[in-house]
Amino acid sequence: MIHPGPGWPTRHGSPAVFLDRDGTLIEDRDYLADPDGVVLLPGVIEGLQRLRDAGFTLAIATNQSGIGRGLMTHDDVDACHRRLIELLEPHDIRFAAIGSCPLATKIKSRRIIESYERKPGPGMLITIAREHGIDLLRSWMVGDAERDLIAGRHAGCRGTILVDTGRTREIEDAGLIATARVPTFNHAVDRILAPDSR
Template identity: 40%
Template sequence: MHTENNRLRPAAFLDRDGVLIKDTGYAFQVDDLHVLPGVADTLKELQKRGFLLIVISNQAGVARGYFSEDDVKIFHQELSKQIEASSGAKIDAFYYCPHHPQGTVKSYAIECDCRKPGTALLKEAARAFHIDWEKSFFVGDRSSDIECAINARIRGFQIFSDQYVMHENPHANIKALSDVLAYLP
C-alpha cells in the first residue's frame, strides 16, 4: 500500500456518516447507503489534487451487537463501489473502530485509542501510507472528529449538523464536504 517512491502525500481523513453518506444511525445494510450530493465529485477533485482518501469511522454498532465487522466491510465495499462508479474516485483505505465502552458484545466493550477522538486509526494509516501531515486534514460532523484532528495536529473541518454540537475550535465550519476545497491548494 505504500505510495510509489515513498514520497509523502497529504491525506484527506474523512468521517463516514454525515460526511460521505446520509447519517441514518447505525447504517450497515446496503439499502441504507445514500451517498450525499456532491461527495463523489469532491472526492475525485481531492484525488486530482494529490490527496489520499482515507475514511476514519467509529462503528459502535459492532460493540452494541447491531451488526458484525463483516457487515461493516461489506458496507464499505459497496460505498467504495458506488463512489468509483459515480466519479471514478477511489477510496484508498477504510479504518474503523468497532469498540464502545458500553457495548454489549464483551470482546468489543472496551476503552481504546482507536475510537475517535483517539488517533490510533490515523497512526495505523500512517504505517500503511507515507502521509504528509502538514498538508493533511480531517472532515467530520461531530466534535469527536475535530478533537481527533486536534490530537493528530492536523486541520479539522466540521460540517454543520443539527444533530451534533459544534466544536468550538475547528479550522472552519463548512456546510458540505465540497466546501473544504476552498481551503486547499
C-alpha cells in the same frame, strides 16, 4: 485492531484527507448494517474528485460502535463499505484505506479519549498514515462531529473541518478545535484547496 507504535509520520509523505463516513460522505443512519442504506450525500462525488485531482490521498476513519453493542457484525460494516466503493468506482475515486473501530463507548463525554483506536483517539489516523506514507502535517480531517475534530488535532493534522449536517450537535468552543465550520462537504473541499491552506 490498531496499536500505537514507532514511526510517527512526518514530512516525508503525501498529504491526505481523512474522512468520517456517516454524516460526512453518506447519509447518517443509526447503526447502518444494510448496504442498501448507503446513500451518498450531495456534492460528495464532485468534492472527492477535486481532492483526488489536487493530489490528496483519501482515507476513511469511522467509529462503528454498533459492532461492540451487538447490533451488527464486522461483515455488515464491510458490506456497507463495499457498497460505498461500488458507488464511487465509476468516478475513479478510491480510498487508500478504510479504518473502522468497533468499540462501544462507555464514557458519555465526546472529548475524553477512551481508546487510542476510537475517535476522538487518533489511532486510526496515525496508523493509516504510517502504513500509507502520509504526511500528517499536511493532511486534513473532515467530519460532522466533535470527536472527528479532536482526533485530527491529536494526530497532528494540518487542519480539521466540521461539516454541519442536520444531525450535527452543537459544539462548545468549536472554533478552538476546528479550522473551519462549513455547511456542506464541497465547502470543506473549498477550504482545503484554498491558496492559504496548501
